[in-house]
Amino acid sequence: MKATIISIGNELLNGKTVNSNAAxxxxxxxxxxxxxxxxxxxxxxxxxxxxxxxxxxxQSEVVITTGxxxxxxxxxxxxxxxxxxxxxxxxxxxxxxxxxxxxxxxxIPAPEVNRVQAWIPAKARLLDNPIGTAPALHFETPxxxxxxxxxAARHTLVLPGVPQEMKTIMAESVIPFLREINTAxxxxxxxxxxxxxxxxxxxxxxxxxxxxxPEYEVAFLPKxxxxxxxxxLREKDAAKKQRFAEFEAGLxxxxxKYIYTTGPEELEEVVGKLLRERRLTLAAAESxxxxxxxxxxxxxxGSSDYFLGGMVAYSNESKMRHLGVRAESLQRYGxxxxxxxxxxxxxxxxxxxxxxxxxxxGIAGPGGATPEKPVGLIYLGLATVQKTVAKKFLxxxxxxxxxxxxxxxxLELLRRELLGMENTTR
Amino acid sequence: MKATIISIGNELLNGKTVNSNAAxxxxxxxxxxxxxxxxxxxxxxxxxxxxxxxxxxxQSEVVITTGxxxxxxxxxxxxxxxxxxxxxxxxxxxxxxxxxxxxxxxxIPAPEVNRVQAWIPAKARLLDNPIGTAPALHFETPxxxxxxxxxAARHTLVLPGVPQEMKTIMAESVIPFLREINTAxxxxxxxxxxxxxxxxxxxxxxxxxxxxxPEYEVAFLPKxxxxxxxxxLREKDAAKKQRFAEFEAGLxxxxxKYIYTTGPEELEEVVGKLLRERRLTLAAAESxxxxxxxxxxxxxxGSSDYFLGGMVAYSNESKMRHLGVRAESLQRYGxxxxxxxxxxxxxxxxxxxxxxxxxxxGIAGPGGATPEKPVGLIYLGLATVQKTVAKKFLxxxxxxxxxxxxxxxxLELLRRELLGMENTTR
Numbered sequence: 001m002k003a004t005i006i007s008i009g010n011e012l013l014n015g016k017t018v019n020s021n022a023a024x025x026x027x028x029x030x031x032x033x034x035x036x037x038x039x040x041x042x043x044x045x046x047x048x049x050x051x052x053x054x055x056x057x058x059q060s061e062v063v064i065t066t067g068x069x070x071x072x073x074x075x076x077x078x079x080x081x082x083x084x085x086x087x088x089x090x091x092x093x094x095x096x097x098x099x100x101x102x103x104x105x106x107x108i109p110a111p112e113v114n115r116v117q118a119w120i121p122a123k124a125r126l127l128d129n130p131i132g133t134a135p136a137l138h139f140e141t142p143x144x145x146x147x148x149x150x151x152a153a154r155h156t157l158v159l160p161g162v163p164q165e166m167k168t169i170m171a172e173s174v175i176p177f178l179r180e181i182n183t184a185x186x187x188x189x190x191x192x193x194x195x196x197x198x199x200x201x202x203x204x205x206x207x208x209x210x211x212x213x214p215e216y217e218v219a220f221l222p223k224x225x226x227x228x229x230x231x232x233l234r235e236k237d238a239a240k241k242q243r244f245a246e247f248e249a250g251l252x253x254x255x256x257k258y259i260y261t262t263g264p265e266e267l268e269e270v271v272g273k274l275l276r277e278r279r280l281t282l283a284a285a286e287s288x289x290x291x292x293x294x295x296x297x298x299x300x301x302g303s304s305d306y307f308l309g310g311m312v313a314y315s316n317e318s319k320m321r322h323l324g325v326r327a328e329s330l331q332r333y334g335x336x337x338x339x340x341x342x343x344x345x346x347x348x349x350x351x352x353x354x355x356x357x358x359x360x361x362g363i364a365g366p367g368g369a370t371p372e373k374p375v376g377l378i379y380l381g382l383a384t385v386q387k388t389v390a391k392k393f394l395x396x397x398x399x400x401x402x403x404x405x406x407x408x409x410x411l412e413l414l415r416r417e418l419l420g421m422e423n424t425t426r
Numbered sequence: 427m428k429a430t431i432i433s434i435g436n437e438l439l440n441g442k443t444v445n446s447n448a449a450x451x452x453x454x455x456x457x458x459x460x461x462x463x464x465x466x467x468x469x470x471x472x473x474x475x476x477x478x479x480x481x482x483x484x485q486s487e488v489v490i491t492t493g494x495x496x497x498x499x500x501x502x503x504x505x506x507x508x509x510x511x512x513x514x515x516x517x518x519x520x521x522x523x524x525x526x527x528x529x530x531x532x533x534i535p536a537p538e539v540n541r542v543q544a545w546i547p548a549k550a551r552l553l554d555n556p557i558g559t560a561p562a563l564h565f566e567t568p569x570x571x572x573x574x575x576x577x578a579a580r581h582t583l584v585l586p587g588v589p590q591e592m593k594t595i596m597a598e599s600v601i602p603f604l605r606e607i608n609t610a611x612x613x614x615x616x617x618x619x620x621x622x623x624x625x626x627x628x629x630x631x632x633x634x635x636x637x638x639x640p641e642y643e644v645a646f647l648p649k650x651x652x653x654x655x656x657x658x659l660r661e662k663d664a665a666k667k668q669r670f671a672e673f674e675a676g677l678x679x680x681x682x683k684y685i686y687t688t689g690p691e692e693l694e695e696v697v698g699k700l701l702r703e704r705r706l707t708l709a710a711a712e713s714x715x716x717x718x719x720x721x722x723x724x725x726x727x728g729s730s731d732y733f734l735g736g737m738v739a740y741s742n743e744s745k746m747r748h749l750g751v752r753a754e755s756l757q758r759y760g761x762x763x764x765x766x767x768x769x770x771x772x773x774x775x776x777x778x779x780x781x782x783x784x785x786x787x788g789i790a791g792p793g794g795a796t797p798e799k800p801v802g803l804i805y806l807g808l809a810t811v812q813k814t815v816a817k818k819f820l821x822x823x824x825x826x827x828x829x830x831x832x833x834x835x836x837l838e839l840l841r842r843e844l845l846g847m848e849n850t851t852r
Contacts, residue, residue: 011647013465014456014658018446022467026439036439041448041465071626072646106820111626113633131822162648164827200497200537207539220498221437222588232440284738290724291717294738298716301792301825309740309748312710312720318735318778322748352744366727394532396557397590399727 001182003029004056005039008049008067008077009161012041021066021159021166028170030232032179033187034062044068049080057141057154062178067161069134071114078137081158082121085139089119092126099133124158127173132165136173155181188238192251194258195226195267195412202227205254213247224401225267225408229255260415267411268296274418275306275356282414283352284310285323285344287335288362288378292407308352313344323347336361336373338381338390345381346388356417357383360410362393364402378406380413389417427460427608430482433467434475434493434503435587447492447585447592454596456658458605459613460488470494475506483567483580488604493587495560497540504563507584508547511565515545518552525559550584553599558591562599581607614664618677620684621652621693621838628653631680639673650827651693651834655681686841693837694722700844701732701782708840709778710736711749711770713761714788714804718833734778739770749773762787762799764807764816771807772814782843783809786836788819790828804832806839815843 005025011017019041026036037060042048044067056063068077082089096118103110117134120126127136137158157174159166194202199222203210210218215237221228229251233244252259261270275282284293284307291312297303311322316335319325324347329339340361349357362378369375376395381388391413395405416422431451437443445467452462463486468474470493482489494503508515522544529536543560546552553562563584583600585592620628625648629636636644641663647654655677659670678685687696701708710719710733717738723729737748742761745751750773755765766787775783788804795801802821807814817839821831842848 010643010645011656012449013452013462014645014656017647018444018449019465020444020446023438023444030440039439039445039465039467070646070648072629074645106822108624108627111624111630113629114626164650164823198534198537200540201534203498203539204537217436219436219440219500220496221443222496224590230437230440286717289721290729291712291720291736291738292724294717295715295721295829298718298738298740298790299826299829303716304740304794307740309738309744310717311737312717312724312735314724314730314733314735315778322735322777351748352741364724368730396532400725401590403721403725 001034001062001178002060003034003036003062003064004060005036006049006052006056006063006065007039007041007161008044008065009041010043010074012067013043021161021163024163024167025064025066025170028175029062029064029178030187031189032175032182034178034182044074044076046076046080046083049077050084053084053156057156061154063154063156064159064174065156066159066166069117069158069160071111071117071133075116077158078119078121081124081137081139081156085121085123085141087121087123090122092118092120095120095126095135102133127157127169129160129165129169130172131168132160132162134160134165136160136169138177187235188233190231190233190248191262191264192229192231192255192259193226193261193267194229194255195260195408197227197255197258199227202229202255202258206251209247209250209254213243216247224397224404257421260412266296266299267408267415269300271411271415271418272297272300272303272306274415276302278418280355280418281306281308281353282356282358283308283348283354284410285348285357285359285381286310286312287314287319287344287360288364289360289403289407289410290314290364292403293358293360293410296407296411308354310348310352319344322351324350334373336363336377336379338379338392341379341381341390342383342388343381345383345390349383355384356414357381358410358414359383360406362395362402362406364399364406366399376402378402378409380406380410382413382417384417389413427488427604428486429455429460429462429488429490430486431462431465432475432478432482432489432491433465433587434470434491435467436470436500438467438493439469447587447589450589450593451490451492451596454601455488455490455604456613457615458601458608460604460608470500470502472502472506472509475503476510479510479582483582487580489580489582490585490600491582492585492592495543495584495586497537497543497559501542503584504545504547507550507563507565507582511547511549511567513547513549516548518544518546521546521552521561528559553583553595555586555591555595556598557594558586558588560586560591562586562595564603613661614659616657616659616674617688617690618655618657618681618685619652619687619693620655620681621686621834623653623681623684625653628655628681628684632677635673635676635680639669642673650823650830652686683847686838692722692725693834693841695726697837697841697844698723698726698729698732700841702728704844706781706844707732707734707779708782708784709734709774709780710836711774711783711785712736712738713740713745713770713786714790715786715829715833715836716740716790718829719784719786719836722833722837734780736774736778745770748777750776760799762789762803762805764805764818767805767807767816768809768814769807771809771816775809781810782840783807784836784840785809786832788821788828788832790825790832792825802828804828804835806832806836808839808843810843
């Protein structure tokens, strides 16, 4: 079963809006064995919508559109669909009542302009949108050429462009439905998420191994904070379980120490799980990462069970006053130093009464560098009741990238400590 | 002049990689009056690349591709281009030396697999990549049908997929080049970034005004943290300056208090500029936003000039111990209360010796809610030497969205305070 994604919205072609929706949808389809052949982004123009729908339905059994369901006049998707599927628009009182109720919850009356969201093409089946005002739509069109021609029915699924709403509807309606009608063989996807190692380095490490399995589809997905390695197996290759097990064992032998998870979760979730299992508490003291380490940690639901809190100690004075970093250390070695990182980690551990303290201090740039201390230099500290360690990094990138990479390295330092791994990344 | 963007990479069609590159490129082209007609994402397959290039060059004068220039075997773009433009691949010693040097800086030898990045199609002009290993390429193809046919030459610009590298090359090479060859009339784009108000509410406020200018292209761009309103003017409309000035004055009359900038900058940059101008210092105490407020503030280069630091006080104990929140307040009103928000703001201001203290305390969910205190309830505090204020919000969304929206609301509270605006958002 093949899919085409049509992303509708001038903002995708003019402006700053990033088409994260298409990537999300393609990933979810891929997981259930539906291959996305093409993603097309087009303008909010009836002609472009009609043309793309026609092409897409000729090429693929599933067409998913996003965007253009909002209450403002640039949202024309529903009218274009009524055109395309040759039906009239009907008003759904139940949808309007739900919209009114949502606004009431926030203490404001529903704007009249939202009323347009209750008008729906008559041939559409409604898919519930539990967190937004616009429902999603499903159109089923007959087999091209009639059932006798042997083709499969076509499904057009019309989703809102607001990412959270689209994601919820994908999870609750679209994927369960497609899983049911897609009887073709599933693809098995394996993910290995790494950090602290370059893409080319990973490749060098496991080149021979990868070349021994030419039938696997290999993708390296570099991100600011690490490289994901994805291995996809067709049905017949997935069936050879022993052959894959050997491959995976080899993978862990060569790059295992860089792999922080084989699931979809982020490093902060991995670390959170380890802290919870070991019943340990954590506090963090940040300088150059400016709160990002703690922001990541607290993105995890339930993190208040193990994360006690921490400091952003941007100034030297706050490092001394709140974390007990010694004036002498700052004078002799500077705020960006192994000594400062260690004392910050110890200080925050003490101040919050935590089992573990972690710290970051470095030069995120663009200002603040010296010949001895360039932009990207960062020291990380980690203190437990038994010991304190520090580690030096030289990170590449702009200010935001250095913050991202520094925060990731701090979480990785913690992960390795919690697993009793030797704490050297390279 | 029209453009097509071709995004190359299995990861865009299978997986989690978001096509932020296409949005970035489209925005930059739009700013200089080049309209992107279509964005197509395709797989790392020679046939798909050749087919898309042919289509794109038939439809548009400028074709920009991203992706497939890396050192691993799934990167096939350059070979496909050599096929398409019918030339051989040549080895550039200078590129290889630059690659070796980059790795040397990081203290590791250049992996042999990177050598493939120095092989380049002979017909390509090189565009410097100052921050990465893969150079970008430019192919100029003759006017279709010969100069006599009156068409314009075609330009294919081939960029790496790594976002920071692509962005740098766009800024330093591609945009200056296209600006020079694109002699068509520019489009004028005006941006109004708002926060604290719903898309439909903005529309309701300024509907009559927008309808009085049907010739302007209006786009509402809702994001988690606010709604951007973008107004684009064709050349002839941009020339009527008085007419636009009246329109803009009307816009500020109706929704001006929600507009935090008319430039591209984020709210934290606006606030940073205000603090710097007024020579005021800031400290922050966060509970439910978990470090995100401070992370945003420190994303701004030079923020250490006005941001002294702060706390993430996740536990009640840390709120009392480090911020001086009174046990009595916590007992009587709870940690999520106006009293706690005020005392946190005052406490962090004192602890860091700052002119202004801001605070957040709320329920980010999914756990921790009670019938009286639902998920999304958040109190923000702000303390100066003269006064302390607090403000209550009921935010919608999942945990990460509530953190995002809470942090944005805290920065907006600060902006309004700095501008002496009445601090009511609705």
